[in-house]
Amino acid sequence: TGVGSDLDKLAQKNGWLARFPMWDWVGGRTSVMSAVGLVPMALEGFDIDNFLAGAAAMDERTRINDFRQNAAMLLALMWFCAGNGRGEKDMVVLPYKDRLLLFSRYLQQLVMESLGKEKDLDGKTVNQGIAVYGNKGSTDQHAYVQQLRDGVLNFFVTFIEVAKDRHRAAFQVEDAVTSGDYLHGFLRGTRAALYEKGRESITVSISEANAFNIGALIALYERAVGFYGSLVNINAYHQPGVEAGKKAATRLLQLQNDVRGKLSGGTGKTAEEIARAIDADPEDVFHVLQHLASNDPRVQISKNEEPSDDKFSLAE
Template identity: 65%
Template sequence: MNWERFKSLYYTNPKLGLSLDISRMPFPDDFLTTMQPKLQQAFADMAALEGGAIANPDENRMVGHYWLRNADLAPTPELKQAITSTLDAIKDFTAKVHKGELTAPGGVKFKEVLVIGIGGSALGPQLVNHALGRLKGGRDKLRVSFFDNTDPDGMDYVLKELGSRLKQTLVIVISKSGGTVETRNGMLEAAAAFKAAGLDYPKHFVAVTGAGSKLEQVAISEGWLARFPMWDWVGGRTSELCAVGLLPAALQGIKIDQMLAGAAAMDEVTRKKSLRDNPAALLALMWYWATDGKGTKDMVVLPYKDRLLLFSRYLQQLVMESLGKELDLQGNVVNQGIAVYGNKGSTDQHAYVQQLREGVNNFFVTFIEVLKDRNDASLEVEPGITTGDYLQGFFLGTRDALSEKNRHSITITVNEVSPRSLGQLIGLYERAVGLYASLVGINAYHQPGVEAGKKAATGVIALRLKIADALKAAGGREFTAETLAALLNQPEKTELVFKLLEHLAANPAGHVKKTVQKPWHESTYAWQE
């Protein structure tokens, strides 16, 4: 590669301990200059956002996740007080748990945490849990597990892992509205497990939710151990640095002040209007160039560090939920978005790098390099060579191998994985997403597609209840999917009726017996007690 180009485009900030290399994105010489007008508008949009402008018109909400790491930026004294008092409450609660002043019934000290949430209420906490657990060879103060789906088998797996330790488990239920079905289901499953074990579950449960939500009402009426706020101006995908992520992280023993400081330091740097001094602006412009401002290529995230394995999953929601929009700000159909996927190095050498190098060229790569291998000296696996040297060798070799085939890449380098550096990465990508959204003229802070999916799921559940009622009323009469759909006056939903019947027949609680016939669509279903 061209050393002169590298020198001219390499961003490095020793104070942050972070560098950004965009030299392997072969944009034309005038690209950064021609994008200046759009970029200055993006800076103005971001300043308005941080100042408290309504950024989510669908719900008439501000978007204030930047205030979480610098409460002085909050537009009102009341919001500043809410942020600081919640952080104090998290620290106080955590200290009491760690000291054994706050215990489970019978004076049993809490040693486990079960987090129940989905989407942003799980992805951020899972990333932090995996990235920062047992740092520097230490032990976590509490071990963290997750219910992050409504999969019964998945919940059984976690509960079996906890086993007899359920009596020393603190449960954090996270839902802003309190009506998120997956989270409610997990809460009910966990409560049932506690009751089956003869445990008083409200004395183990904590809520992170919105004021007046269904979940808060349940927590109050049942006398849960504690409640922490989740504000309507913090979106799920940007909620890691509020109680959603800070509470489980603090209980695990992670230094949350350092995470907040890292994000605040990145915010300060990425407010700069000088492009060459702003890594988030550089990142957003590279996304714009790589995808023609239309999402024409995928973003492949390859962290060369096991601790950052979940970073691509975290970014999937942050990037795709923020940027995947049908309409622009003027109401035009644009179908925007950037698909994100990833693995880790050097695992990816043995997975999909073959296609990245020689297959369809429909992507750009973001490599994440971590300079520090471990805290102690590493074993030499060859004279003068460690396992960490090989890890870097695979990263650099893979990057060159892709460049040889005109496959473009960005490299982000951090000194180490720490609470501060992870906070910086979270802040960097939050800012880049906001800037990119402005560049392409979309709203990054609403998610109508997610709501549409929830409404569709509600309709499926309603049909499932109608099917069960119809079969039960028929008293053992057998139906094909087609005849049952006709009975329900919904022949247009025959395929859906078939899928629901198959699920009911596969589970004892469904009370449906299937009689297999040939051809398969002539199979019949009947109610059985």
């Protein structure tokens, strides 16, 4: 929690075992290496020392001035070239490893929240960003690879390859062929099939899915996002669109309180009547009333042929 926050004060007052500070300048999407990510990982028995060591090693590799030797800069340049510097193509992430199932979702937030910006650093309207989607290679193999190969060319693919299948004995799918062999074949086969049709792809390979390599992989993408932000002249470390959504949600909660205050017993009122009374948008009021009637047993709804004529009341 933040130093001096209500939770921090409560913990201090009650003598809690430990408090782990957070800072306002650390965004949620870049907090994996902070207490936000490390404390839960440590409690689950994850090797956070090697995780941080991998991230630190990638930090060193991504500070190299020669872009040809800088993996994060090369990745950012590939994104830039694929989308003409304007995010014209979506990024499809296909990790061929069950342990990386959630990595695509992580990249959705990291990339889209960081790069999806209306204004650049000069205040010009640019509407930048890269849309990211994906699940895992073995699943997506049967979901949308058909469109990737033969459909609209509005994407580029990122394959994430893990060389080592497992530490335990391999599962034999058929004689002398393991499930890992199939995954490797699917990755290489899909990559080749897309290449035949001129579909662009990037392949990121790691030796195995261990703590060190996962830390390095996350650090690689964090740095690539920062470099791409510089290439297109945007601030990759704020999220005004998210803040706008939070403010809108706060306004809606206040509207809900206002609507509830106008409900009474008897024959009830329509959404239009309540909206006029509190000077609010009738559609917003209608949806608030529908929500209340579905979840608060005290709020009653008298349905009519037209939904706009439905009447809402408060049970006495």
